[in-house]
Amino acid sequence: MRSLIYSLLAIFIFSTANAQQTATGEINGKLLTQDGKPAAYVTIFLKDTRLKTISGEDGSYAFQQVPAGNYILITSFVGLESQSRPVVMAAGENKTVDFNLKENAVELQEVIVATGKSVNERNTSIGKMPVAIRELPQSAAIVGEALIRDQQAQRLSDVIKNVNGVYLGTTRGSTQETFFARGYNLGAYNMFKNGARVNTGVMPEMSSLEKVEVLKGSAAILYGNVAPGGIVNMVTKRPKFNFGGEVSLRAGSFGLVKPSFDVYGPLSSSVAYRVNGTYETTNSYRDNVSSARYYVNPSLLFKLSGKTELTVQGDYLYSNFTPDFGIGSVLTEPNQLADLPRNAFLGTPWQYNKAQQATASVNLRHKFNDAWTLNSNVSYQQFNRDYYSIERVQIQTNGDFYRPLNKILSEENYYTAQVDVTGKFNTGRLKHVLLAGADAERYLTSTYGFTNPTVYDTINVFDAAKYVPRTDIPAADRKTLIKTPINRVGFYVQDLVAITPKLNLLAGVRWSMQESPANTTSYLLYNDSTTKGTYKADRAFSPRLGLVYKPTNSTSLFVSYASSFSPNTGTDIYFNALSPSIIDQYEAGIKNEFFNGALTANLTLYYIRNNNLAQTAQFDSSGNVNSNTNLKELVGQTGSKGIELDLAYNPAPNLNIVAGYSYNDMRYVKTPDSKGSYIEGERLVSTPQHTANGSIFYTFNTLALKGFKIGAAVFYTGKRFAGWNNTVGQTQTYSRLIPVSGFTTVDLTAGYTYKHISVLAKLSNITNTLNYYVHENYSVNPIAPRQVIATVSYRF
Structure with a gap:
């Protein structure tokens, strides 16, 4: 573990020094629906390059470290009409390019539920920060409403089984469910509903849930007195x-x-x-x-x-x-x-x-x-x-x-x-x-x-x-x-x-x-x-x-x-x-x-x-x-x-x-x-x-x-x-x-x-x-x- 950490630190230091040598710019902007609502989780990419990103919860996106050149900026989402914009970038220049999609917020939400998006590209309310999971030094998992519905989840254990490394234990008399992660019991201190700590003395109802989020590892800085393993x-x-x-x-x-x-x-x-x-x-x-x-x-x-x-x-x-x-x-x-x-x-x-x-x-x-x-x-x-x-x-x-x-x-x-x-x-x-x-x-x-x-x-x-x-x-x-x-x-x-x-x-x-x-x-x-x-x-x-x-x-x-x-x-x-x-x-x-x-x-x-x-x-x-x-x-x-x-x-x-x-x-x-x-x-x-x-x-x-x-x-x-x-x-x-x-x-x-x-x-x-x-x-x-x-x- 120490060797891996030292190796990664060396990569960090090298990349930091190398990044200062290239004069690059940034392309950013916001995506809005037809009715003026933020368009979240829409894919934006630069044609003929490997650069790709996903709009955030507020519809914003950004491409960083873009070299000078001529580009075609394209929005893409299954079920939506793609749009494109030409962008000319000078060395070190920053450009703002906004999009107005032809769909309204309801239509967009239906598409999101149907198709989903990459786990690493999602924001989580459990992380409390408006950034994608891939930006955080921690692993997280999200089980969405579609999977909860498809598996006809009766109990929380039916949902949690889809989260790798979290497993079901039992308690006295099986009157409630207890979960373990990384060897630790996720007791009452580690269970939350809509971000607030919740009692675990009874099995919660699944039909009311939109999703279940699991933040693995340490969550003490965000939620205080929690056991290790995750929440x-x-x-x-x-x-x-x-x-x-x-x-x-x-x-x-x-x-x-x-x-x-x-x-x-x-x-x-x-x-x-x-x-x-x-x-x-x-x-x-x-x-x-x-x-x-x-x-x-x-x-x-x-x-x-x-x-x-x-x-x-x-x-x-x-x-x-x-x-x-x-x-x-x-x-x-x-x-x-x-x-x-x-x-x-x-x-x-x-x-x-x-x-x-x-x-x-x-x-x-x-x-x-x-x-x-x-x-x-x-x-x-x-x-x-x-x-x-x-x-x-x-x-x-x-x-x-x-x-x-x-x-x-x-x-x-x-x-x-x-x-x-x-x-x-x-x-x-x-x-x-x-x-x-x-x-x-x-x-x-x-x-x-x-x-x-x-x-x-x-x-x-x-x-x-x-x-x-x-x-x-x-x-x-x-x-x-x-x-x-x-x-x-x-x-x-x-x-x-x-x-x-x-x-x-x-x-x-x-x-x-x-x-x-x-x-x-x-x-x-x-x-x-x-x-x-x-x-x-x-x-x-x-x-x-x-x-x-x-x-x-x-x-x-x-x-x-x-x-x-x-x-x-x-x-x-x-x-x-x-x-x-x-x-x-x-x-x-x-x-x-x-x-x-x-x-x-x-x-x-x-x-x-x-x-x-x-x-x-x-x-x-x-x-x-x-x-x-x-x-x-x-x-x-x-x-x-x-x-x-x-x-x-x-x-x-x-x-x-x-x-x-x-x-x-x-x-x-x-x-x-x-x-x-x-x-x-x-x-x-x-x-x-x-x-x-x-x-x-x-x-x-x-x-x-x-x-x-x-x-x-x-x-x-x-x-x-x-x-x-x-x-x-x-x-x-x-x-x-x-x-x-x-x-x-x-x-x-x-x-x-x-x-x-x-x-x-x-x-x-x-x-x-x-x-x-x-x-x-x-x-x-x-x-x-x-x-x-x-x-x-x-x-x-």
């Missing part, structure tokens, strides 16, 4: 000033029924609306497991002026899901996953998890001029969980399972606010894109403790007649109420400097503070309260530095370093707040486009060093085995290194191919030399070394088959360990790791569209592969078997 941002559908919409009905295996609607249009010349929603009910391939949920997402867009717009939106989700800890593991020597059928359910018929999530946000965007923009967002979120269930499926060697019971009643209130200012300016020959901002958060969790029994009953998973299982619902009285407040604030500044047309420098720093007041515990049975833990405030600076070298218009190389400040949730075993983790991340890569942008090939190498990793404590303060995931311990230093290859190929407007491969190796590299410490050099659980993905979709455009589409998707998750990592002086004489084999699933899709009506069907896991998502060694959930899903839609 995920869900972008919801926006109001439109043209009337339209869609109604659909989805049905599938195991009783899935899901009607949905989406309606948008103008309320006036300056106000537009959008409302979408859905209801879903389904059983499961797992016995006694079912789900019912409904969702609504209204939004309003106010054009306050030609430069200012205000978006107000909210959503509400209710979910009633049967908690399911799967088949569990057998406490043998060594431990192993239970050999039970895929449908075996070991809980009670009455257990439940009822969750409600409501959010509201206001976004204000103002353009001072073509160079400077202000973006601010204020949001509120409330989350409630009512949970009562059998837990922790750990089976004795003879098949006995002492079924533990747990009751959770909690409420989370989350307030966030952020403001960003971006601007473009020059200092001499240097061109700057500046980002400055601030954010603040207030997070309050209220959790009840109950008097319910810790063990419900005993069953035998191999001999159902051995015991008579209980069927009653035990009384559970509220015993305690624990309130946990967290306050966060951060200020950041970042500057992307074009030192030359071929060389970018990205430098920035963030100051973060997290305040953790002591928890307050109220004893409801005694009308008393106390405070546990101590007040703690953590402060840190998080620097970021990166270089991007562009030897050609289609290739960029980058190196970067970032340090992040990641607070740790929960407390130590004495109820004191944990110290934060300081994480160093190094990254290098190359972004390529071939065949005039039809093929994108990106390669990234990374190394992440967590100087103080926090994990669930093995024992509580009394020395007993700990079952409380809120009690944690700092276990030492870990290292995560890997490589990611991303490919996107669009050889024709109606053919889309996406593929990726990732390798990750995450191990303990430095731990305390004491009893209970983890073993240096051992790979961490839940981290597969190899993952891969690929999908292909083709839409026929011949007269006989016009309207038909077919597709296939392949997903691979490699070998990984479940269970627990081994420790120094552990009582077990055998490894606590449980090997889990890798697996591959294949999905097939076919559809037909005629005028306003479309039909789409998918056969998933066509080989009926059996494997597992594992959370430690007690929540072991088999993956879904072969199943069919189909959607009928009417668009108006």
Whole structure:
């Protein structure tokens, strides 16, 4: 990694010196639609040269370092009428050439959705800067609405499977989805909706999403207290000033029924609306497991002026899901996953998890001029969980399972606010894109403790007649109420400097503070309260530095370093707040486009060093085995290194191919030399070394088959360990790791569209592969078997 970075730095220095020797100029301008709106993502190229670029979100474009000569400037986009302009360039001259396209903004948007554009040429709202991905020393991925629709995504995991190097884990009871990237859990701190941090206690609704963005690597400077590996941002559908919409009905295996609607249009010349929603009910391939949920997402867009717009939106989700800890593991020597059928359910018929999530946000965007923009967002979120269930499926060697019971009643209130200012300016020959901002958060969790029994009953998973299982619902009285407040604030500044047309420098720093007041515990049975833990405030600076070298218009190389400040949730075993983790991340890569942008090939190498990793404590303060995931311990230093290859190929407007491969190796590299410490050099659980993905979709455009589409998707998750990592002086004489084999699933899709009506069907896991998502060694959930899903839609 160091050798690669040094080599790239040498190239940077050479190119900088060489760039000053040629007197070249610049061609820039703006593309507008017939109705005066910016024309984004339109291709502009100089005829008979290799120079090509894409217009930005504001319709602007620029060719830098253009030698003197006569040129023909051409705009091109599938479905649009091409236009050309002659340009005569003298040495060192700058020219401005604007275009007015004959299509309006609605027609242009339809073409963009239909054809797509190169990943490296896109801007991302998650990056907060008005520059293309290829200009940044970081890798990113975008899954658009077309792919979400084609794959009939039910859950966020169906979308994330298309993002190379990000893979699905599971959580206690499978009541929510957890994702990992580069070896790290992307928990609640790393999940966002429309740029605001969002609770992950319930599976989000996919029908409301316009796209999902993933920013890999360090995001601390932009979003503050996040774990390493990356962040995920869900972008919801926006109001439109043209009337339209869609109604659909989805049905599938195991009783899935899901009607949905989406309606948008103008309320006036300056106000537009959008409302979408859905209801879903389904059983499961797992016995006694079912789900019912409904969702609504209204939004309003106010054009306050030609430069200012205000978006107000909210959503509400209710979910009633049967908690399911799967088949569990057998406490043998060594431990192993239970050999039970895929449908075996070991809980009670009455257990439940009822969750409600409501959010509201206001976004204000103002353009001072073509160079400077202000973006601010204020949001509120409330989350409630009512949970009562059998837990922790750990089976004795003879098949006995002492079924533990747990009751959770909690409420989370989350307030966030952020403001960003971006601007473009020059200092001499240097061109700057500046980002400055601030954010603040207030997070309050209220959790009840109950008097319910810790063990419900005993069953035998191999001999159902051995015991008579209980069927009653035990009384559970509220015993305690624990309130946990967290306050966060951060200020950041970042500057992307074009030192030359071929060389970018990205430098920035963030100051973060997290305040953790002591928890307050109220004893409801005694009308008393106390405070546990101590007040703690953590402060840190998080620097970021990166270089991007562009030897050609289609290739960029980058190196970067970032340090992040990641607070740790929960407390130590004495109820004191944990110290934060300081994480160093190094990254290098190359972004390529071939065949005039039809093929994108990106390669990234990374190394992440967590100087103080926090994990669930093995024992509580009394020395007993700990079952409380809120009690944690700092276990030492870990290292995560890997490589990611991303490919996107669009050889024709109606053919889309996406593929990726990732390798990750995450191990303990430095731990305390004491009893209970983890073993240096051992790979961490839940981290597969190899993952891969690929999908292909083709839409026929011949007269006989016009309207038909077919597709296939392949997903691979490699070998990984479940269970627990081994420790120094552990009582077990055998490894606590449980090997889990890798697996591959294949999905097939076919559809037909005629005028306003479309039909789409998918056969998933066509080989009926059996494997597992594992959370430690007690929540072991088999993956879904072969199943069919189909959607009928009417668009108006």
